[in-house]
Amino acid sequence: MRIALLTYSTKPRGGVVHTLALAEALVALGPAHGVDAVDVWTLGRGGDATFFRPVDPRVGVRAVPFPGVDGEPVGARIERSIRVLGEAFGAAAGGAGGAGGAGGAEYDVVHAQDCISANAVLRAGVACRRTVHHLDTFTTPELVACHDRAVAEPSALACVSASVAAEVAAGWGREPVVIPNGVDAARFAAGAVDRAGRAAWARRLGRYVLALGGIEPRKGTLDLLEAFARLRASSPDHADLELVVGGGETLFDYRDYRAAFDARAAALDVEPVVLGPVDDPALPSLVAEAAVLGFTSVKEGFGLAAMEALAAGVPVVSRDLPVLREVLGDTVRFGTGVDDFTRALDAALRRPGDPAPGRALAASYTWEAAARRHLEWYARGSPRDAPRG
Known part of the structure; x- marks a missing residue:
């Protein structure tokens, strides 16, 4: 079985992390389980030819050049992303009516991980499967159309949680x-x-509340900022705390949200430490050194960053979403808004609790198990798996 996995970026976003880990787990299973080759296709923005971390050399990496265009609107960037990736993939995979059925001439399975890559494949005339990590609400017309088509038209869908699958249904x-x-x-x-890694972060940052994923609406970063300000003002015990934000590479334009965040931080007399993308080898110690992870997203598909914090033994304060109740269970503290987050952060700092249940939960989700289940899904086929004309 020759498998193509497609994602939209080389940067460390959740869907990209998922794509690479799944690709590596699939090639590790190898021919004994029917896996002959796995390629990962992506857009190489800004001259990128590789991903944010080294990839198992058994995985083929096909980064399609995607130069930046100054002043390009979000909608135009999305359309160009779909066109550029679709043209490159279609040329390789055979395009409409390709000899390889659902996968075109080169692949037996084509599996897109986001709306941009799904639209690219569909536009190339190749049927594909798609993982819907989470559902979003957009106002940009091109994004609305991209999002809807990437749920409606793939030959088969997977979700990383039952909650998101229920939303799709x-x-x-x-x-x-x-x-x-x-x-x-x-x-x-x-x-x-x-x-050594933790000590380096402690010297640089002191004691900190960590947020991952950058400053953007989906991550609910403004709510965490408000809660942090209240927390720090609530007691001398918290006066030394810093708010640290890591990650945040995206194709979307969140400048207005970032401006609102910066203005509100200044009004609250908070100076967050915004790290931007963190070098992959340094990420585990950054997470492990955090006093608590603030996970205040308003949309999630699984909660991978929260799971990684639990694996590191770090307490987590999470927004109370059905998907996060499903996945994280009783291993984290939940809140529905700023007041709840403030109280939960205070409790996590004062009484971190036993990390063992969280560690065990994180360890129970393995990429090998995920890869095996993907192979079962691929093998089942779909009535929609046919060349697109």
Whole structure:
């Protein structure tokens, strides 16, 4: 079986992390389990030819050049992303009516991980499967169309949680298979015992509340900022705390949200430390050294960053979403708004609790198990798996 996995970026976003880990788990299973080759296709923005971290050399990496255009509107960037990736993939995979059926001439399975890559494949005339990690609400017309088509038209759908699968069923009348994420629990557990790495972060940042994923609406960063300000003002015990934000590479334009965040931070007399993308080897110790992870997203598909924090033994304060109740259970503290987050952060700092249940939960999700379930899904086929004309 020749498998193409497609994602939209080389940067460390959740869907990209998922794509690479799944690709590596699939090639590790190898021919004994019917896997002959796995290629990952992506857009190489800004001259990128590789991903944010080294990839198992058994995985083929096909980064399609995607130069930046100054002043390009979001909608035009999305359309160009779809066109550029679609043209490159269609040329390789055979395009409409390709000899390889659902996968075109080169692949037996084509599996897109986001709306941009799904639209690219569909535009190339190749049927594809798609993982819907989470559902979003957009106002940009091009994004609205991209999002809807990427749920409605792929030959088969998977979701990483039952909660998101239920949203897809309610909104589109489709029944995705549920295949949970894997978690590289051992890597983040190792971060907890990386004394040198943790000490370096402690020297640089002091004691900190950590947020991952950048400053953007979906991550609910403004709510965490408000809660942090209240927390720090509530007691001398918290006066030394810093708010640290890591990550945040995206194709979308969140400048207005970032401006609102910066203005509100200044009004609250908070100076967050905004790290931007963190070098992959340094991430586990950054997470492990955090006093608490603030996970206040308003939309999530699984909660991978929260799982990684649990693997590192770090307490987590999470927004109370059905999907996060489903996946994280009683291993984290939940809140529905700023007041709740403030109280939960205070409790996590004062009484972190036993990390063992969280560590065990994170370790129970493996990428090998995820890869095996994907192979079962691929083998089942779909009535829509046919060349597109």
